[in-house]
Amino acid sequence: MKRTTIIDIAEALGVTPSTVSRALAGNSRVSEQTRDRVREKALELGYQPNVVAAALRRGKSDTVGMVVPRINRHFFSHVISAVEEVLNPAGFNLLICQSHEKADLEKLAVQVLLKNRVAGIILSHALETVDFGVFDAAARERVPVVQFDRVHTAVAGPRIINDNFSGAYLAVKHLIKSGYKRIAHLTGSLSVNVYQERYRGYKYALEEAGLPIDTGVMENSITRETGYESTLSLLQQTRFDAMFCAGDFAAIGAMQALHDKGLSVPSAMGIVGFANEPFSDFISPRLSTVEQNAHDMGHLTAKALIRAINGKGPLEADWEEVVPVRLLVRDSSMRSEAVAY
Amino acid sequence: MKRTTIIDIAEALGVTPSTVSRALAGNSRVSEQTRDRVREKALELGYQPNVVAAALRRGKSDTVGMVVPRINRHFFSHVISAVEEVLNPAGFNLLICQSHEKADLEKLAVQVLLKNRVAGIILSHALETVDFGVFDAAARERVPVVQFDRVHTAVAGPRIINDNFSGAYLAVKHLIKSGYKRIAHLTGSLSVNVYQERYRGYKYALEEAGLPIDTGVMENSITRETGYESTLSLLQQTRFDAMFCAGDFAAIGAMQALHDKGLSVPSAMGIVGFANEPFSDFISPRLSTVEQNAHDMGHLTAKALIRAINGKGPLEADWEEVVPVRLLVRDSSMRSEAVAY
DNA sequence: TTGTAAGCGTTATCAT
DNA sequence: ATGATAACGCTTACAA
Numbered sequence: 014m015k016r017t018t019i020i021d022i023a024e025a026l027g028v029t030p031s032t033v034s035r036a037l038a039g040n041s042r043v044s045e046q047t048r049d050r051v052r053e054k055a056l057e058l059g060y061q062p063n064v065v066a067a068a069l070r071r072g073k074s075d076t077v078g079m080v081v082p083r084i085n086r087h088f089f090s091h092v093i094s095a096v097e098e099v100l101n102p103a104g105f106n107l108l109i110c111q112s113h114e115k116a117d118l119e120k121l122a123v124q125v126l127l128k129n130r131v132a133g134i135i136l137s138h139a140l141e142t143v144d145f146g147v148f149d150a151a152a153r154e155r156v157p158v159v160q161f162d163r164v165h166t167a168v169a170g171p172r173i174i175n176d177n178f179s180g181a182y183l184a185v186k187h188l189i190k191s192g193y194k195r196i197a198h199l200t201g202s203l204s205v206n207v208y209q210e211r212y213r214g215y216k217y218a219l220e221e222a223g224l225p226i227d228t229g230v231m232e233n234s235i236t237r238e239t240g241y242e243s244t245l246s247l248l249q250q251t252r253f254d255a256m257f258c259a260g261d262f263a264a265i266g267a268m269q270a271l272h273d274k275g276l277s278v279p280s281a282m283g284i285v286g287f288a289n290e291p292f293s294d295f296i297s298p299r300l301s302t303v304e305q306n307a308h309d310m311g312h313l314t315a316k317a318l319i320r321a322i323n324g325k326g327p328l329e330a331d332w333e334e335v336v337p338v339r340l341l342v343r344d345s346s347m348r349s350e351a352v353a354y
Numbered sequence: 355m356k357r358t359t360i361i362d363i364a365e366a367l368g369v370t371p372s373t374v375s376r377a378l379a380g381n382s383r384v385s386e387q388t389r390d391r392v393r394e395k396a397l398e399l400g401y402q403p404n405v406v407a408a409a410l411r412r413g414k415s416d417t418v419g420m421v422v423p424r425i426n427r428h429f430f431s432h433v434i435s436a437v438e439e440v441l442n443p444a445g446f447n448l449l450i451c452q453s454h455e456k457a458d459l460e461k462l463a464v465q466v467l468l469k470n471r472v473a474g475i476i477l478s479h480a481l482e483t484v485d486f487g488v489f490d491a492a493a494r495e496r497v498p499v500v501q502f503d504r505v506h507t508a509v510a511g512p513r514i515i516n517d518n519f520s521g522a523y524l525a526v527k528h529l530i531k532s533g534y535k536r537i538a539h540l541t542g543s544l545s546v547n548v549y550q551e552r553y554r555g556y557k558y559a560l561e562e563a564g565l566p567i568d569t570g571v572m573e574n575s576i577t578r579e580t581g582y583e584s585t586l587s588l589l590q591q592t593r594f595d596a597m598f599c600a601g602d603f604a605a606i607g608a609m610q611a612l613h614d615k616g617l618s619v620p621s622a623m624g625i626v627g628f629a630n631e632p633f634s635d636f637i638s639p640r641l642s643t644v645e646q647n648a649h650d651m652g653h654l655t656a657k658a659l660i661r662a663i664n665g666k667g668p669l670e671a672d673w674e675e676v677v678p679v680r681l682l683v684r685d686s687s688m689r690s691e692a693v694a695y
Numbered sequence: 696t697t698g699t700a701a702g703c704g705t706t707a708t709c710a711t
Numbered sequence: 712a713t714g715a716t717a718a719c720g721c722t723t724a725c726a727a
Contacts, residue, residue, distance in 0.1 A: 064471075065470065106466050110448075128402050237636075297638045
């Protein structure tokens with residue numbers, strides 16, 4: 014069965030397709046009467062607009078592309094939902110892609126979005142990404158790009174980031190206040206802005222308190238597995254009584270390693286994670302962590318993109334917006350008195 | 355800057371757009387020489403095909419739509435990844451939508467996909483969905499729909515489901531073998547196929563063992579919160595020494611309620627969950643659960659859709675494929691001797 | 696307020 | 712093997 018088009022509606026009503034188009038678009042240059050007649054007939058015939066044709070004609074679609082490393086991370090999935098909350102009411106659809114932390118998949122995803130003539134792109138980089146050439150193509154084709162969380166200045170357009178520095182600073186300061194003195198750090202690749210900033214906050218808190226910063230920093234220790242291994246290595250290499258982990262999965266791995274070595278948390282070792290993954294609240298001991306405001310971040314990101322699409326807002330400018338974070342103190346970092354290991 | 359089109363390539367090469375189109379499409383009716391020249395020039399000019407125009411002309415896009423209740427559930431996010439693994443190499447892109455468990459959002463998502471003229475739709479229903487009218491529209495427009503996990507026979511097309519019956523049966527049988535005798539059940543809405551089947555498996559195992567089935571079944575207890583509340587209610591209403599929960603989140607809630615009431619798992623109470631959420635392996639005690647094979651399910655679903663798109667495979671037929679599940683026995687369900695509560 | 700007509704970039708049919 | 716041309720369904724100057 015052929016699909017209903019505006020031509021069918023036009024013929025049924027004895028008007029022209031342009032009139033139907035205008036009526037359906039809510040254009041003011043059409044009488045209220047015909048507009049109602051058109052809408053009624055459209056409903057009657059089960060008309061579904063062909064957005065593909067409209068996109069071709071206008072040279073732009075109502076679809077926004079979003080590329081994230083993984084959709085099943087608590088933080089990312091919440092940003093996605095928040096972005097939807099803003100974009101859908103504004104008449105945009107979201108095309109979600111995963112880069113699976115691979116630079117080439119990220120590039121491919123952006124190319125696919127560009128080929129689909131999306132109105133704009135929202136993106137958080139894969140860990141590996143170092144070549145930002147695709148984004149020049151986006152700029153050339155006037156497709157606005159808004160980066161969030163994992164951002165890079167090599168890409169033009171607004172950047173919405175978490176206050177990673179303060180989050181780390183607060184976390185480490187809290188450990189210090191709780192009496193821990195030798196604080197190690199598990200983090201990701203320091204070429205990623207997010208981990209760089211958390212590392213800066215960590216160092217700053219230690220320096221401020223006059224504590225040693227040679228207590229062990231392990232890069233590329235952000236999964237449960239690498240967190241586990243790195244903790245075991247650290248235990249052999251150096252002495253420490255607390256750990257600030259740049260992610261909750263790493264913190265889980267660390268807690269397991271400590272458990273296997275007979276070190277109890279928080280009495281022998283304090284731990285603070287980052288991201289407030291759902292599980293962090295119901296493991297034992299409950300994990301102290303830094304909560305990022307995924308909701309605000311999603312809203313701000315989506316709004317920035319809409320502004321960019323509408324030609325408002327400084328697209329080229331190096332414009333950065335920082336979303337505050339919050340330290341959640343739970344059981345894994347609280348003890349009455351610190352005992353050096 | 356204007357985008358490069360096949361017309362630009364054609365002019366630069368002194369051929370017609372048709373030739374360029376054929377060359378780019380790998381059509382055999384073009385000389386190998388011109389095909390190479392075209393490809394070279396396309397690369398040189400940074401040509402990106404306009405898939406929107408192609409979709410309009412062909413009346414069909416290379417985009418497949420996927421609608422899931424939530425993207426951040428372990429099971430769903432893994433099915434999505436598995437679907438991508440099959441679809442992307444086959445030249446399809448995935449448009450992911452969330453229904454957030456709302457029937458109206460599910461309907462809206464399907465309409466959006468239809469308006470975007472997707473090649474096909476992969477879908478798992480929201481809990482609330484009872485009206486399947488939109489899918490008639492899909493059928494009318496010859497857009498194949500493949501359902502997975504949460505399926506309904508009111509929708510035409512292949513259905514890929516988990517062996518929920520066996521999973522539940524194995525789980526409960528295992529509890530019985532471990533010495534538990536009065537087994538309660540926390541589940542979701544029994545109007546959803548998934549929970550219906552798990553309930554059937556639960557009952558079957560009990561009946562087979564000659565155990566009472568009046569030990570308490572709580573519907574709509576599938577989140578951590580409702581799992582917690584329902585467990586507290588059950589403890590007041592009836593006596594039981596084990597629980598089979600139709601989801602891991604409910605199991606977590608149940609464990610918390612038991613903990614608050616001073617009942618220890620697994621000695622006083624055995625627990626088995628469903629879904630193998632990542633946290634279930636690192637809570638204490640480690641949660642026994644039923645693992646669904648999200649990977650196989652995604653692969654089968656994607657392949658079924660590709661078959662349907664290519665016109666092969668019985669689209670109308672009530673064709674159902676069952677994916678086996680696996681019981682993971684961990685600590686929450688193992689005790690040496692059963693003690694009635 | 697409505698109609699006319701061109702065009703978005705591609706593909707498919709027919710002709711050469 | 713290649714070219715000419717129409718068509719996909721819609722939007723939008725421009726005309727009336």
